[in-house]
Amino acid sequence: MDETMTTDASNAQDTVLEIENFCVDYGWGENAVRAVNDVTLSVRRSRVLGIAGESGSGKSTLVYAVTRLLRSPGVIAGGSARLTFDDSSASDTKRRTVDLMAASASELRSIRWSQVSIVLQSALNALNPVLRIGHEFDEVLKTHRRDMNKAQRRARAAELLGLVGLNDDRLSRFPHELSGGQRQRIMIALALALDPQLVIMDEPTTALDVVTQREIVNELAQLRARFGFSMIFITHDLSLLVELADDIAVMYAGNVVEWAPASDLYTTPRHPYTLGLLNSSPPLSGERRELVGIAGSPPDLSQPLSGCSFHNRCPYALERCSHDVPELRVLDDTGRKVACWLHETPDTVPAPLRRGPPRAAASNDTPVTARTSDQEVAI
Amino acid sequence: MSDTPMNAQLEARQLSRHFVVRSGHGFIRPKRIVRAVDDVSLSLHARRVTAVVGESGSGKSVLARMLARIVTPTSGELVLEGTTIPVGSPRNLAYASEVQLVLQDPFASINPVHPIRHSLERPLAIHGTPKSEIEERAMAALARVSLEPPERYLDRYPHELSGGQLQRVSIARALCVKPKVLLADEPISMLDVSVRLGVLNLLRGLCDDEHLAVLYITHDIASARYIADETIVMYAGQVVEHSQGTALIDAPTHPYTQLLIASVPDPADPLRQAPEIEDRTGQGIFPAEGCRFAPRCPHAMDVCRTSAPPMFEVADGHESRCWLHEAAVKVSITGREQGGPISTT
Numbered sequence: 001m002d003e004t005m006t007t008d009a010s011n012a013q014d015t016v017l018e019i020e021n022f023c024v025d026y027g028w029g030e031n032a033v034r035a036v037n038d039v040t041l042s043v044r045r046s047r048v049l050g051i052a053g054e055s056g057s058g059k060s061t062l063v064y065a066v067t068r069l070l071r072s073p074g075v076i077a078g079g080s081a082r083l084t085f086d087d088s089s090a091s092d093t094k095r096r097t098v099d100l101m102a103a104s105a106s107e108l109r110s111i112r113w114s115q116v117s118i119v120l121q122s123a124l125n126a127l128n129p130v131l132r133i134g135h136e137f138d139e140v141l142k143t144h145r146r147d148m149n150k151a152q153r154r155a156r157a158a159e160l161l162g163l164v165g166l167n168d169d170r171l172s173r174f175p176h177e178l179s180g181g182q183r184q185r186i187m188i189a190l191a192l193a194l195d196p197q198l199v200i201m202d203e204p205t206t207a208l209d210v211v212t213q214r215e216i217v218n219e220l221a222q223l224r225a226r227f228g229f230s231m232i233f234i235t236h237d238l239s240l241l242v243e244l245a246d247d248i249a250v251m252y253a254g255n256v257v258e259w260a261p262a263s264d265l266y267t268t269p270r271h272p273y274t275l276g277l278l279n280s281s282p283p284l285s286g287e288r289r290e291l292v293g294i295a296g297s298p299p300d301l302s303q304p305l306s307g308c309s310f311h312n313r314c315p316y317a318l319e320r321c322s323h324d325v326p327e328l329r330v331l332d333d334t335g336r337k338v339a340c341w342l343h344e345t346p347d348t349v350p351a352p353l354r355r356g357p358p359r360a361a362a363s364n365d366t367p368v369t370a371r372t373s374d375q376e377v378a379i
Numbered sequence: 380m381s382d383t384p385m386n387a388q389l390e391a392r393q394l395s396r397h398f399v400v401r402s403g404h405g406f407i408r409p410k411r412i413v414r415a416v417d418d419v420s421l422s423l424h425a426r427r428v429t430a431v432v433g434e435s436g437s438g439k440s441v442l443a444r445m446l447a448r449i450v451t452p453t454s455g456e457l458v459l460e461g462t463t464i465p466v467g468s469p470r471n472l473a474y475a476s477e478v479q480l481v482l483q484d485p486f487a488s489i490n491p492v493h494p495i496r497h498s499l500e501r502p503l504a505i506h507g508t509p510k511s512e513i514e515e516r517a518m519a520a521l522a523r524v525s526l527e528p529p530e531r532y533l534d535r536y537p538h539e540l541s542g543g544q545l546q547r548v549s550i551a552r553a554l555c556v557k558p559k560v561l562l563a564d565e566p567i568s569m570l571d572v573s574v575r576l577g578v579l580n581l582l583r584g585l586c587d588d589e590h591l592a593v594l595y596i597t598h599d600i601a602s603a604r605y606i607a608d609e610t611i612v613m614y615a616g617q618v619v620e621h622s623q624g625t626a627l628i629d630a631p632t633h634p635y636t637q638l639l640i641a642s643v644p645d646p647a648d649p650l651r652q653a654p655e656i657e658d659r660t661g662q663g664i665f666p667a668e669g670c671r672f673a674p675r676c677p678h679a680m681d682v683c684r685t686s687a688p689p690m691f692e693v694a695d696g697h698e699s700r701c702w703l704h705e706a707a708v709k710v711s712i713t714g715r716e717q718g719g720p721i722s723t724t
Contacts, residue, residue: 293573
């Protein structure tokens with residue numbers, strides 16, 4: 001047990017989860033399909049990391065593998081993931097770092113839910129249809145909070161429902177009696193039941209209406225301001241992430257192709273795929289004009305890829321893009337990263353990927369609505 | 380309205396569909412009527428895309444299915460190219476060859492155990508195409524949706540194609556029989572973001588080049604703005620706002636449309652205040668009398684709770700089902716920025 005834990009690391013102060021050179025395959029041997037390829041990411045304390053990508057980009061596989069929830073035939077092919085958290089179970093609170101890849105089953109059990117929890121896309125599938133909502137809460141608290149009695153568990157469940165704006169009469173309901181938005185709120189309340197330090201949201205609002213999505217996103221911002229947990233938010237909706245996240249990693253075909261602070265990514269995309277994604281959503285204002293999106297479709301990962309995985313669809317592809325694989329490299333002094341050969345030399349960067357921020361003050365000084373208040377909590 | 384002289388390809392007049400549900404427990408369960416679609420009229424014209432926007436449960440899919448005559452209306456009538464179709468008459472081939480429906484999920488709407496060829500050739504055979512022409516027409520349909528060369532796709536199986544390609548196949552299948560009206564029920568919502576525009580551009584192109592009348596059903600109001608010539612917003616089975624072009628998106632006059640637009644994430648406008656929404660009642664429960672949106676409406680007045688509003692004309696070719704426009708004088712619209720108050724002066 002001891003070798004997987006270290007009490008101190010220099011960057012442990014501000015990093016909750018550190019993923020390094022992470023690779024995940026589906027299948028074994030020659031048939032293996034690389035779903036996540038050499039991903040390095042970190043989640044900062046009390047911040048939101050957004051992961052954007054299309055289906056098959058490996059964004060969900062990455063978080064399932066990191067939390068050791070990945071099932072066969074998914075195989076973790078390499079890399080490390082370390083979780084740092086304040087351990088309050090002992091008499092004095094101290095910061096612990098756990099190597100998730102080396103952790104034993106019992107260690108994982110103690111970390112899951114209490115330190116890392118997940119909200120899944122389909123709340124209907126995630127809740128047991130034959131159990132009342134109250135039972136789900138009761139079960140978690142009974143398992144992880146042995147000292148609580150029945151009345152205390154019930155009170156805690158009602159309190160948690162209150163946090164997400166639901167009346168405690170929902171505890172006696174079955175999942176089918178609730179609307180999609182209410183079910184997703186219950187999933188969020190369940191995820192927060194044990195005050196985790198990291199909450200992973202895997203497309204929590206994709207199946208919901210835009211109005212319900214807005215309500216839930218607003219609630220998440222309030223909850224984060226109050227409890228200060230970190231969050232990984234996975235979605236294919238880049239404009240939602242720009243509002244919600246502090247940093248965004250864009251994934252394509254298993255690789256992180258761009259990593260940047262949210263507002264920079266939106267105003268000055270540096271990877272052709274990010275630019276294409278931003279141009280794929282028709283705007284709600286301004287002149288109506290024809291948009292082109294991204295030509296072609298995402299690659300079939302079961303076929304061998306050469307070079308950059310995006311080169312077939314890239315309007316700016318160079319000759320070397322078809323055979324050399326670009327690495328994720330730091331682009332400038334802001335620390336943002338991009339995996340693209342176009343940025344190797346200044347004269348190959350096409351104009352749309354070279355643009356500066358539209359107006360100097362627009363992005364940096366003005367906090368996005370969703371994270372105005374949590375900055376203080378971050379301290 | 381500007382388009383009244385034009386003849387509609389397909390017209391729906393006061394179409395309604397009510398479902399009877401029994402709720403609760405026990406031997407005698409009370410009946411409840413769900414008014415999934417209530418008194419909806421619309422007309423679809425050649426070379427025009429009519430967009431219907433609404434959240435789930437607003438009745439937009441039931442509307443599409445009634446227009447395709449898969450669901451029988453409770454009341455109202457359909458008029459296809461000037462011919463009234465009697466309520467209750469069985470759906471026939473002639474109707475199906477004029478009006479075709481494209482469904483939301485291409486993975487579920489194309490038979491996975493047959494190659495693409497089967498999905499395209501079967502409707503042709505059913506509609507009596509001579510055997511010698513069948514393959515040629517199937518290939519032509521694939522070419523029209525930009526799946527080229529068609530031979531490469533005909534003998535593939537659905538699992539070998541991506542979502543975007545499959546949705547193109549299902550559009551090709553609808554086009555095979557040369558319909559005049561294409562009903563597209565959320566055709567892009569299951570697709571990856573990067574291929575959505577391609578399908579939208581395809582629908583727009585088909586509408587312009589093939590003189591199709593297109594009904595585009597969506598919950599994504601931005602995509603409606605991108606493609607529509609006429610826009611309809613539905614809430615709880617009713618049309619609450621209707622405008623030529625995309626006027627109702629650029630200048631929404633119904634509180635629900637304003638809420639819908641204010642809820643869309645828009646990073647270009649980060650300081651926009653998110654709307655306050657009070658409703659926690661859940662879906663499918665609407666007041667029996669008065670405006671159906673009243674419980675969630677920030678501007679609800681006494682009259683809203685007692686009598687249902689009719690459509691009021693707020694501008695040329697722009698109607699809104701809201702009592703706020705009853706005075707029908709000047710309406711100052713402050714839609715997008717605040718989602719906020721309509722003031723009648």
